[in-house]
Amino acid sequence: xxxxxxxxxxxxxxxxxxxxxxxxxxxxxxxxxxxxxxxxxxxxxxxxxxxxxxxxxxxxxxxxxxxxxxxxxxxxxxxxxxxxxxxxxxxxxxxxxxxxxxxxxxxxxxxxxxxxxxxxxxxxxxxxxxxxxxxxxxxxxxxxxxxxxxxxxxxxxxxxxxxxxxxxxxxxxxxxxxxxxxxxxxxxxxxxxxxxxxxxxxxxxxxxxxxxxxxxxxxxxxxxxxxxxxxxxxxxxxxxxxxxxxxxxxxxxxxxxxxxxxxxxxxxxxxxxxxxxxxxxxxxxxxxxxxxxxxxxxxxxxxxxxxxxxxxxxxxxxxxxxxxxxxxxxxxxxx
Amino acid sequence: xxxxxxxxxxxxxxxxxxxxxxxxxxxxxxxxxxxxxxxxxxxxxxxxxxxxxxxxxxxxxxxxxxxxxxxxxxxxxxxxxxxxxxxxxxxxxxxxxxxxxxxxxxxxxxxxxxxxxxxxxxxxxxxxxxxxxxxxxxxxxxxxxxxxxxxxxxxxxxxxxxxxxxxxxxxxxxxxxxxxxxxxxxxxxxxxxxxxxxxxxxxxxxxxxxxxxxxxxxxxxxxxxxxxxxxxxxxxxxxxxxxxxxxxxxxxxxxxxxxxxxxxxxxxxxxxxxxxxxxxxxxxxxxxxxxxxxxxxxxxxxxxxxxxxxxxxxxxxxxxxxxxxxxxxxxxxxx
Numbered sequence: 279x280x281x282x283x284x285x286x287x288x289x290x291x292x293x294x295x296x297x298x299x300x301x302x303x304x305x306x307x308x309x310x311x312x313x314x315x316x317x318x319x320x321x322x323x324x325x326x327x328x329x330x331x332x333x334x335x336x337x338x339x340x341x342x343x344x345x346x347x348x349x350x351x352x353x354x355x356x357x358x359x360x361x362x363x364x365x366x367x368x369x370x371x372x373x374x375x376x377x378x379x380x381x382x383x384x385x386x387x388x389x390x391x392x393x394x395x396x397x398x399x400x401x402x403x404x405x406x407x408x409x410x411x412x413x414x415x416x417x418x419x420x421x422x423x424x425x426x427x428x429x430x431x432x433x434x435x436x437x438x439x440x441x442x443x444x445x446x447x448x449x450x451x452x453x454x455x456x457x458x459x460x461x462x463x464x465x466x467x468x469x470x471x472x473x474x475x476x477x478x479x480x481x482x483x484x485x486x487x488x489x490x491x492x493x494x495x496x497x498x499x500x501x502x503x504x505x506x507x508x509x510x511x512x513x514x515x516x517x518x519x520x521x522x523x524x525x526x527x528x529x530x531x532x533x534x535x536x537x538x539x540x541x542x543x544x545x546x547x548x549x550x551x552x553x554x555x556x557x558x559x560x561x562x563x564x565x566x567x568x569x570x571x572x573x574x575x576x577x578x579x580x581x582x583x584x585x586x587x588x589x590x591x592x593x594x595x596x597x598x599x600x601x602x603x604x605x606x607x608x609x610x611x612x613x
Numbered sequence: 614x615x616x617x618x619x620x621x622x623x624x625x626x627x628x629x630x631x632x633x634x635x636x637x638x639x640x641x642x643x644x645x646x647x648x649x650x651x652x653x654x655x656x657x658x659x660x661x662x663x664x665x666x667x668x669x670x671x672x673x674x675x676x677x678x679x680x681x682x683x684x685x686x687x688x689x690x691x692x693x694x695x696x697x698x699x700x701x702x703x704x705x706x707x708x709x710x711x712x713x714x715x716x717x718x719x720x721x722x723x724x725x726x727x728x729x730x731x732x733x734x735x736x737x738x739x740x741x742x743x744x745x746x747x748x749x750x751x752x753x754x755x756x757x758x759x760x761x762x763x764x765x766x767x768x769x770x771x772x773x774x775x776x777x778x779x780x781x782x783x784x785x786x787x788x789x790x791x792x793x794x795x796x797x798x799x800x801x802x803x804x805x806x807x808x809x810x811x812x813x814x815x816x817x818x819x820x821x822x823x824x825x826x827x828x829x830x831x832x833x834x835x836x837x838x839x840x841x842x843x844x845x846x847x848x849x850x851x852x853x854x855x856x857x858x859x860x861x862x863x864x865x866x867x868x869x870x871x872x873x874x875x876x877x878x879x880x881x882x883x884x885x886x887x888x889x890x891x892x893x894x895x896x897x898x899x900x901x902x903x904x905x906x907x908x909x910x911x912x913x914x915x916x917x918x919x920x921x922x923x924x925x926x927x928x929x930x931x932x933x934x935x936x937x938x939x940x941x942x943x944x945x946x947x948x
Contacts, residue, residue, distance in 0.1 A: 413862075414862075415862070425797055428805050429805065460851060462760055462763070462846070462847055462850040462851060462854075468763075469763070469847075470763050470847065495854050496850070496851045496852070496854030496855035496857070496858055497854040497855070497857045497858035497861070498858060499855060499858050500858050500859065500861075501858075511797070512797055512804075512805065513851055515797040516795060516797060516830075516831045516844075516851065516852050517831070517851050517855045519797075519830050519832040520831035520832070520834060520852045520855050520856050520859075521855050521856070521858075522831070523832035523833060523834050523835050523836075524855075524859040524860055525859055526832070526835075527749075527750070527835040528859075528860060528864070529863070532867070
């Protein structure tokens with residue numbers, strides 16, 4: 279048997295933790311045999327939960343820690359008080375080579391700062407970026423940056439193109455990464471000077487990792503013609519959250535329309551299976567998890583408010599990233 | 614009878630024109646009696662269409678012009694060849710006081726440049742902004758800028774707050790304009806320096822036009838807690854188009870889910886009325902039309918691809934803007 283993938287798990291981050299985290303490990307383990315979990319958190323809280331799961335004691339090790347970082351902590355105060363918290367220790371676990379990847383559903387800013395304090399940047403990369411999965415008609419996009427860097431220069435955007443492509447290739451090995459720059463017009467003329475220069479450089483660059491497909495406008499993100507969308511952290515964050523808000527608005531309008539009459543309710547029951555399929559396809563838990571790129575170890579952020587199913591999906595992302603040799607792919611391709 | 618509102622209509626812009634434009638006038642006229650249309654376009658094409666409508670010859674005047682601006686024209690070439698085009702002449706019509714408001718479904722960039730060439734800026738306003746209606750849970754948002762200015766300073770964003778509020782008040786006179794700045798975090802700490810300074814100034818400013826409600830993130834745009842969303846033209850354009858793309862993606866997924874089985878199709882028929890209600894509420898034609906703010910006359914841009922119903926809705930926006938004294942409201946409140 280090959281060595282198992284070792285996932286460092288911050289069990290204390292996000293809503294309803296450690297319960298959801300431990301339940302997620304149980305779900306994940308069922309379909310992924312060759313995994314070992316290094317769990318960081320309060321043993322007194324974790325033990326009664328984990329003992330009721332189907333997890334075997336050979337599947338995990340619990341590292342007890344009393345302290346954890348709260349969602350209300352500022353990144354700076356989190357970093358200061360951090361060293362004996364579940365988040366800090368789980369990151370130290372990949373730093374020391376005891377784990378291959380780390381996941382937390384805790385405070386994003388704190389995770390970002392503590393990861394940067396403990397881990398090295400990949401050589402030649404100036405800034406880390408936060409990336410995530412975003413569905414399109416044909417599969418999945420990787421979108422980055424989603425908020426790590428408010429302002430980005432040409433070099434950053436080029437780095438993001440390589441890192442996003444390496445991530446796409448790690449997760450979906452049979453697909454060719456196709457990069458597009460998020461912009462307000464498809465003509466070469468629009469956009470600011472940074473975007474124009476990046477366009478020029480990417481057009482001229484020859485690389486074997488991805489195909490550069492030019493600009494993309496917001497309304498085409500989900501068309502499926504490209505699968506790696508590159509932008510600065512401010513724009514990316516606004517775009518992602520606006521899409522989230524729009525999706526929520528539409529599904530709540532749909533729900534109220536479909537239940538506004540007895541006939542409506544009845545036919546919705548008849549149509550239950552189809553509506554469920556629709557709901558399932560758009561389930562945000564399927565795309566849960568942001569990936570911090572640019573550090574020399576993989577750091578995964580689960581959404582704080584997701585449940586055990588969402589967290590389990592992020593655990594699958596962890597596994598694919600290690601199996602897909604994400605960090606090596608970035609190092610090999612970065613220029 | 615009070616003087617009719619005179620709308621200058623560029624009949625040649627956008628898809629399927631002048632047909633859709635003339636049909637839209639017919640639809641609009643039915644519910645809006647005190648209106649007169651100054652129509653600019655090719656009389657040979659317009660006459661056979663308009664003669665088949667219920668419009669009376671006292672409802673309009675056609676100003677014949679052979680030339681028109683194409684969607685493929687660059688703003689600069691449009692401005693050069695412009696003087697005898699339907700777009701240029703319809704803008705001249707408000708410049709000369711022959712009309713009260715102008716509407717076109719043509720080339721946005723060209724409309725912007727020709728309007729700026731012909732019309733004066735409102736005193737104390739540095740940059741015009743493109744604004745539009747965007748539905749929320751309780752009614753309608755005004756969002757601006759949507760692409761007129763890629764980069765904006767603090768003064769611009771403050772001006773946009775006033776102009777957007779004046780527009781909201783003109784369209785929905787019984788509601789209080791509530792302004793929020795689009796940002797990537799609700800805490801005061803996030804965002805770039807321009808946004809932070811604008812936040813500070815708006816917090817300190819006392820005005821009777823709007824209430825300043827702080828920052829808003831993309832996922833809350835449609836919550837209905839605020840109704841005027843202010844941002845730079847790059848971010849606003851990306852946000853609007855991303856929302857559009859997300860809405861299209863979800864409704865097409867829904868459609869395919871609901872028709873993927875015979876039972877699904879049957880129950881969708883049963884639920885026809887509710888689904889129609891849903892569709893109607895989200896119909897983009899209801900929100901058709903961008904309003905160029907900052908010039909001393911009102912300029913309305915209809916979506917090029919909308920149909921007669923969408924164009925007719927934009928004609929209603931024209932009417933409300935004149936009745937609501939938009940320009941006077943801006944002039945009175947701008948600081």
